[in-house]
Amino acid sequence: MLVSFSVIAADEAVSFNSQIKPVFDKYCIQCHEGWFPKGKLRLDSVENIREGGKTGFAVVPGQPDKGLIIMSIVPGKNGRVRMPPQGARVSDKEIMLIREWIRQGAK
Numbered sequence: 001m002l003v004s005f006s007v008i009a010a011d012e013a014v015s016f017n018s019q020i021k022p023v024f025d026k027y028c029i030q031c032h033e034g035w036f037p038k039g040k041l042r043l044d045s046v047e048n049i050r051e052g053g054k055t056g057f058a059v060v061p062g063q064p065d066k067g068l069i070i071m072s073i074v075p076g077k078n079g080r081v082r083m084p085p086q087g088a089r090v091s092d093k094e095i096m097l098i099r100e101w102i103r104q105g106a107k
Helices: 016-027 046-051 068-073 092-103
Strands: none
Touching (some): 016 092, 068 092
């Protein structure tokens, strides 16, 4: 179950397990988990996300615009193929939540 996407208070910590992982489970995990994830990028734990994939870091804690996750899910970012490549896309509210999680240090 996804959490409510109300505006996040400045002092409210975004939780990977309860807020971010459900988004990745919904859109990304079918290709980015297990022994042979696409792009060698696993998105099933914070540790795996911090390792990144074959083309670089998935997140740069504190800098949402530096990692591959935001570049891949935001339309028109750096000419990259938008993820997921087919089906439903990550909503603007979910992108804002992921950006805030990264801004807070991707803990």
